[in-house]
Amino acid sequence: MTSLWRAGAVMLAGAVLALVSGRAATAQGTGIMAGVVDARQAHEDYMLKCQGCHRPDGSGDDRTAPPMRDTVARFLGVPGGRAFLGRVPGVATTNLDDRRLTNLLNWTLYRFDPAHVPAGFAPYTPEEIGRLRADPIRLDRVETRARLVAAFPQR
Amino acid sequence: MIGFDKLAERLTRSVARQSSRRSLLALLGAGITGAAAFPVLPVARAAGHAGGPAHQPVTSGNPQDPGDRTSCDYWRYCAIDGFLCTCCGGSVNACPPGTEMSPITWIGTCTNPADNRAYIISYNDCCGVSSCGQCLCNRNEGDRPQVRPQSNNDYNWCIGAQSSVYNCSTAVIVGLALDKPL
Numbered sequence: 001m002t003s004l005w006r007a008g009a010v011m012l013a014g015a016v017l018a019l020v021s022g023r024a025a026t027a028q029g030t031g032i033m034a035g036v037v038d039a040r041q042a043h044e045d046y047m048l049k050c051q052g053c054h055r056p057d058g059s060g061d062d063r064t065a066p067p068m069r070d071t072v073a074r075f076l077g078v079p080g081g082r083a084f085l086g087r088v089p090g091v092a093t094t095n096l097d098d099r100r101l102t103n104l105l106n107w108t109l110y111r112f113d114p115a116h117v118p119a120g121f122a123p124y125t126p127e128e129i130g131r132l133r134a135d136p137i138r139l140d141r142v143e144t145r146a147r148l149v150a151a152f153p154q155r
Numbered sequence: 156m157i158g159f160d161k162l163a164e165r166l167t168r169s170v171a172r173q174s175s176r177r178s179l180l181a182l183l184g185a186g187i188t189g190a191a192a193f194p195v196l197p198v199a200r201a202a203g204h205a206g207g208p209a210h211q212p213v214t215s216g217n218p219q220d221p222g223d224r225t226s227c228d229y230w231r232y233c234a235i236d237g238f239l240c241t242c243c244g245g246s247v248n249a250c251p252p253g254t255e256m257s258p259i260t261w262i263g264t265c266t267n268p269a270d271n272r273a274y275i276i277s278y279n280d281c282c283g284v285s286s287c288g289q290c291l292c293n294r295n296e297g298d299r300p301q302v303r304p305q306s307n308n309d310y311n312w313c314i315g316a317q318s319s320v321y322n323c324s325t326a327v328i329v330g331l332a333l334d335k336p337l
Binding site: 099100 | 258260261265303305308315332336
């Protein structure tokens with residue numbers, strides 16, 4: 001009798017879990033990511049071009065590749081930050097064409113830092129990325145980043 | 156029992172009568188010399204090394220993941236450069252005991268012969284113990300020159316680990332590449 005009860009409890013728990021995860025999946029699915037043409041392609045490109053150093057969850061660390069999680073979209077809120085994201089070497093020198101790189105960069109903002117994407121955010125366009133990456137930041141990337149991070153509004 | 160006694164005594168005495176202590180030394184000396192020369196003879200020594208595998212094959216048992224994981228020809232090793240953890244006390248997905256898997260890794264794609272699809276492979280290095288020295292592989296497919304550090308496998312990818320001492324490399328599947336790129 002007890003084992004039957006236990007089995008019932010497990011089944012119930014399973015059903016609740018399935019319901020909850022199903023709802024989470026729907027919520028994620030309905031989120032519209034402006035400027036992202038193909039989210040699966042963006043995820044694949046992230047795995048191939050970024051994840052090796054920035055980690056699967058974008059956490060990074062300050063010793064190697066800087067963190068993007070809960071940070072990357074904050075650059076959009078400071079002067080020069082939008083251009084920085086297109087000119088930073090990891091973005092500018094990646095061997096992807098402008099279209100795929102734009103898809104990837106816009107996706108990265110929504111994927112790792114949705115809370116800080118500004119309300120009226122105009123997504124990057126391939127033309128803008130093509131212009132920004134033609135003038136990549138070189139040796140002063142660490143100082144440039146530190147200067148922009150220092151300008152982040154405190155909250 | 157008396158019979159045994161008599162037999163042993165007779166044998167001993169006959170040996171003592173017929174041999175000197177010096178002849179025993181000569182016999183032993185000849186034996187030692189002969190024993191030293193004997194292993195040099197080509198008695199099927201080849202079977203111990205070149206003919207046979209240095210490691211027992213390790214397979215997944217899954218037809219979707221074919222091949223011997225101790226061989227450089229295993230499909231996931233298409234861009235590897237280093238020692239196989241499978242030969243070093245770890246596995247294709249796990250580091251040997253006593254080492255730490257680096258969080259920073261070199262990532263590429265390899266084609267699985269079972270379904271001819273491209274899988275995204277992460278070559279996480281295992282770090283903290285000196286080089287394993289077993290099963291060195293260097294296939295480098297898709298390897299880029301060092302001016303593209305994120306796609307070059309000659310760098311030491313132990314940079315993110317506690318210790319930068321390299322031990323061996325794993326080949327972890329992290330995803331499936333799309334059939335048609337954007």
